[in-house]
Amino acid sequence: MVEAIRAGQRLLTPTELEQALREAGFARYHIHHPFHRLMNAGDLTLGQMQAWALNRYCYQATIPKKDALILARSEDPEFRREWRKRIIDHDGEENGEKDGGIRRWLKLAEGLGLDRDMVTARRKALPATRYAVGAYLDLVTQGSLLTAVASSLTELFSPVAIGERVPAMLARYDYITEETLSYFTPRLHQAPRDAEHALALVTRWADTPEKQAEAVEALLAKCDLLWAMLDALHHAYVSPGQIPPGAFRPKDHRT
Numbered sequence: 386m387v388e389a390i391r392a393g394q395r396l397l398t399p400t401e402l403e404q405a406l407r408e409a410g411f412a413r414y415h416i417h418h419p420f421h422r423l424m425n426a427g428d429l430t431l432g433q434m435q436a437w438a439l440n441r442y443c444y445q446a447t448i449p450k451k452d453a454l455i456l457a458r459s460e461d462p463e464f465r466r467e468w469r470k471r472i473i474d475h476d477g478e479e480n481g482e483k484d485g486g487i488r489r490w491l492k493l494a495e496g497l498g499l500d501r502d503m504v505t506a507r508r509k510a511l512p513a514t515r516y517a518v519g520a521y522l523d524l525v526t527q528g529s530l531l532t533a534v535a536s537s538l539t540e541l542f543s544p545v546a547i548g549e550r551v552p553a554m555l556a557r558y559d560y561i562t563e564e565t566l567s568y569f570t571p572r573l574h575q576a577p578r579d580a581e582h583a584l585a586l587v588t589r590w591a592d593t594p595e596k597q598a599e600a601v602e603a604l605l606a607k608c609d610l611l612w613a614m615l616d617a618l619h620h621a622y623v624s625p626g627q628i629p630p631g632a633f634r635p636k637d638h639r640t
């Protein structure tokens with residue numbers, strides 16, 4: 386089905402497009418990456434877990450910026466009203482939940498024993514992490530608004546990833562507590578809300594075979610970017626364990 390869409394052979398119904406997006410996206414989602422498999426199996430060292438949290442901070446910190454860029458591209462107040470919730474979820478707000486996702490991610494990083502300033506400085510993140518995060522900003526600014534919105538559809542699958550990860554982490558790493566993982570709790574309702582909104586827009590806007598192909602490509606590009614971040618982590622911290630100069634060196638790293 387995906388190949389047919391890519392070839393722009395015929396216009397799919399919205400339901401068929403949704404099914405194609407779900408199938409193509411899930412097949413390439415980072416849930417299947419060996420680094421996540423190690424994490425869920427309880428086989429990561431503390432240092433590897435720290436490297437994951439430190440690098441993923443770069444992604445988390447970029448999310449509200451990329452959502453602000455998407456917001457700025459739309460002429461539709463209704464769209465912007467809905468989309469801005471994403472920014473608030475991550476940045477928090479003065480008169481509501483001050484602890485947005487970014488703060489909660491820092492709590493997770495500190496819970497793993499990382500220094501907050503080292504994490505927020507981002508200098509010790511892997512070069513590839515920074516490139517991948519930059520690629521996300523490029524994706525949402527250089528393509529169409531349809532591409533930008535479709536690229537967020539990995540959130541269709543993140544509740545599955547979180548649903549596997551949280552119980553596995555709690556069961557298999559004695560230094561991880563529910564408090565440390567509090568980042569993930571609100572994501573379980575925020576992500577489906579956001580994904581349903583984005584999916585409704587994408588299936589409405591993609592009304593030609595070309596636009597349907599564009600939506601699928603955007604989702605796959607996003608999957609690739611998430612995958613590339615884990616490839617870089619795996620290469621640096623698992624096998625062969627080659628940490629780039631200047632990047633975070635866990636205390637328990639062999640060599």
Ligand SMILES: O=C(O)c1cc(C(=O)O)c2c(n1)C(=O)C(=O)c1cc(C(=O)O)[nH]c1-2
Binds near residue numbers: 448486537539540543
């Ligand atoms: O834990 C995960 O596996 C995971 C995945 C993703 C994703 O698929 O992009 C996001 C998140 N978490 C997440 O917490 C989050 O806030 C988020 C925002 C976005 C986005 O693209 O706008 N993806 C994700």
